[in-house]
Structure formats: C-alpha cells, structure tokens
Amino acid sequence: MKVLLVNPVPDFGFNWNFDMPFSCLALGSFLQTRGHEVRIWDRRVERVHIQKYIARSAPDAVCLSVIASTYIRDAMDVAAVAKDAGIPVIWGGHYATIVPEEILRSGLADWVGLREGEYTLLELLAVVAGTQNIADVLGAAYLDADGRFVVNPERPFANLADFPPLDYALLPDIRLYQTAMAPARHLSSIITSKGCPYQCTFCFNYYYHHCQLRLRPLELVFAEIDTLARDYGADGLMILDELFGVNKERLRAFCAFMREKHPAMSWFCCNAVGNFTADELKMMYAAGCKTISYGIESGSRELLARIKKNYDPAILAAFIQQTKDAGLTTSGSFIIGFPKETVAQLRETVHMVFRLALDLVVLNYFSVVPGSELFNELVDEGKITPAKTLQEVIAYGERNDMEHNYSEIPTIDLKVVRCFFRWNALKATTREGEKGSSLIMLKMALSQVLLMVFRTGVRNALVNLYGAAKEFLVTFWYAHAHPKIRKKYDLYRRNFGRRF
DSSP: OEEEEEEOOOOOSOOOOOOOOHHHHHHHHHHHHTTOEEEEEETTTOOOOHHHHHHHHOOSEEEEEOOSGGGHHHHHHHHHHHHHTTOOEEEESHHHHHOHHHHHHTTSOSEEEOSSOHHHHHHHHHHHHTSSOGGGOTTEEEEOTTSOEEEOOOOOOOOGGGSOOOOGGGSSOGGGGOEEETTEEEEEEEOOEEOOSOOOTTSSHHHHHTTOOEEOOHHHHHHHHHHHHHHHOOOEEEEOOSSOSOSHHHHHHHHHHHHHHOTTOEEEEEEOTTOOOHHHHHHHHHTTEEEEEEEEEOSOHHHHHHTTOOSOGGGHHHHHHHHHHTTOEEEEEEEEOOTTOOHHHHHHHHHHHHHHTOSEEEEEEOOOOTTSHHHHHHHHTTSOOOOOSHHHHHHHHTGGGTTSOOSSSOHHHHHHHHHHHHHHHTTOOOGGGGGSOOSHHHHHHHHHHHHHHHHHHHHHHHHHHHHHHHHHHHHHHHHHSOHHHHHHTTOOGGGTTOOO
16 A cells, blocks of 8 residues: 655744654654555744645555644644545554544544554554455544444554664655764654653653653664764764663663774763763763753752652752763753743742753743643643643644733743743853853754755745844844843853853
8 A cells, every 4th residue: 555654844933953754763663664655744944835746646545644743733734735635644653643533523533553563553554455344443533424432442652673673765855954063064853662660740751651751772773873973974963862871781781782893983862850870971982972861951959849850859950960070961951931920930040040050941832732730730720721622732732822921920031031041052062161162052053044045945944043143143132132020040151051
C-alpha cells in the first residue's frame, strides 16, 4: 500500500530550525519493514501545493502527524484535500491523542491513532485494505455507523527493540534538518528514549506516556549515530530525550561509545536537576558533551511543589556550579505565568536566574496543554471551557501569547521579564566561549538566516526574516522601555551572579 506520512506546517510566526519529523520517520521506517511503500511529506521544507502533491503521489492513505496544536490548522487543509479526493485519512501524534473526538467530528479524519502509533497505524492500514475490522484495532478512535464516538481499548506500549533503526533516506534531504551550534557545524538530532517518569502538572506526560521512561536498545541508537556521521556528515548530536542519562550503566556505555567511535563529535542533552554526580558530568564532558539543559521552571519552593517538580531547590546552585566545573555549558528552562503565580513568586524566579548565572536561559510563558493536570484544574474552576471543535482547540494553543493570563501577575510584567532575559540571551557564552565563542545565540541566529535561504528558498526566508525582525524589535522594546517594572524585579544585567 502507498502511504503518505505528512508533517504539517506549524502556525509559528517564524521558524529557523527544523527538527527531523521523528514521528513520521519512525512510522515510515517501521511500515517499510512490513511491505508498505512510504513517502514522507514534511510541509515545512517542501512547500508544494496540496492538491498537486497528493495528485502526484496518489497515496492509498494519508496519515497526519500532529504533535502540537499549532500543527492542526495545516493538517486540516491537507486532510480536506485528501477527503475530497476520496483518500482515507488517519490522524495521530501527541496532540491528536488528546483531542480525537474533535478531530473526528470535524469530518476530516476516518480514524485517529492514540499514543504510540507503529502497530496501531499498521492495523489501521489493514482496515483501509479491508482485511481487518476497526473494532479490533487497539488504540484507535472513530465514529461508528450511528455517529457515536468510540475509543477502543488502549494498546500496551510496544517493546522498542521491535522497531528498526530510522531510515533517514525517507527524508527529502537530511541537510535541511542540520544546524550549527558551536562547535558543531552539522548538528543532527536523535532520540534514545521515550517518555518521562515525572508528573509535572503542566505536561501531558501522564496522559500520553503514563509517566513511563522507555529506553531504545543502544545498538539501534549507535547504528543511527554511525549512519548520521558516515553518510550525512553529522559532527554533532542534539539528544531530544526528555531525560537523557538516567540509567547510569547505559550512560557509561554511551560515553564509552562516543569516546571510542566518534571522539570529535559534540553532543547536547536535557535532564532534571540533581540526576548527575560530579564524576558523571566529567565523564560526559570527556565523551563530547558540551551543553546540558535543565528544566528548572521556577525559583519558588511553593510553586515547585504545586507543579510537582520534585527536586530540592536548595541543591540547585551547587549542582549548576558542579556542571560548570566539569566544563559544560549550562542551560536552564523556566516557565512564568503559572496559574495563581504571584508577583513575589516571580521575583523569586528572577532572583534564582540571577544567582545561578546560567550560560543560557530560556524563559517561556505558561501554555495551557489539554490533558495536563493544570488544564483540568482550570476547567474545574470554570476558567476554561473544554473545546468542542478543532477551531477551539487551535485557540487553546494560542493562549501562550498572554492574552489569557491565569496568574496574579500583570501581563505587562510577564512580557518585560521574559524579554529582558531573551535580550540578554543574545550575549550568551559557552563554557569554551571564553576561548572565542561568545555571543553564541546571536551568531547562531545570523547563521540560520543563510541556512533558511538554502532550506526553503528566498521568498520563505524573507517571510521568516520579517517575523524574526518583528520579534527582535518587540523583545528590545519590552526589555528596555519599562524602567519601573525592571526596578520592581531588579532586572539589570549587573545582577547576573548576584546572591539576593
């Protein structure tokens, strides 16, 4: 069967980096081993008219990967064309799992695959072929003959060893997904695990992964790294796992492999605070790790407890310093504007950022995620009405623009605080930056302008450049034009490294 796997275009104003469409890549690599003819259409990089592309590829089924609400609008456009052509349409992915009924009632899907998709999609394709009954497909949602919404029993998670290595030849051109992050010039992304054992209330991990961390066999991971380096010139890896290196034996094996097989390759990863010892951090650095990003989220002990971020903030400063002492660049992500967050708690977060003097700081507004514990709390409090249509679902995804502020903090304060740290991120320096890699974020932004021309052509590059220029001016304005708010939160560059 000819299967078209579609990665839609998100609604972002601009987008410099294109992560590989891992959902489509994993599904396609698996389906090929089961005899299907697969094509991946990543609409972010192949801007072809929908009707022309579908007519040219003539698929037997169109499968849409929707990993966030920002992908829904474009997915609807593709699905509408496919349905008009009489082609069965299947939706899947993280966000489709959260809103399957809304998708089905839009009339733009025949079935929705829930959670992990490889085996579910394989069986849904058998339904398309007429060799299997939809009622027997675990992990599928659909409307029955009477229009009733039906969710079949959940499919147990598969053994990740059953899946093949990713077939990068399915992508249009892997160079479209490579970027530069000092010292790497051809940085590629990989995933070595699925899920996360934590229960953060702002995340849908509990709903989607059931708080399970599952590890891909290292031999598959190593085979993919070898392929990326040998066939595609990768000299760096961005490890996209939510938590990399939790299993210590596995971490040691990974570091040994990188030292022996790819000693010149740099890599970057994410983890939670407190999950590494000093010796492990030194081992990672010796194996090529350059940056670790930690999900810190808040400087308020009370707020951390409320969002179930289960680390002791008392260890944070020492842990970050320990990471720096190992030679690693430190990155920290924070969220501001949590429901019921107060001005005093935001001040605690700001002061925490200053004390830690992280090399890179990522400050995001709180975004409502359907399926998360905080979303359900807001529904119970009457502050959110659950979506009934896909248009309403899209609106939820746009609520991180602070038009819907659920905190007790003035919206203007949130904008000023975020933009202050975004502006100062342009001056970020890597640990090795003291040897000449200062202004790393600014240099990366400039390099992406050139890459965008190569990736999507001059026209799309100009559109993205316009969006970037607008964002730059907005950031500059809020970072500099409100001195009273800056004073309220002690927002001065001299405070980096200061203990409040």
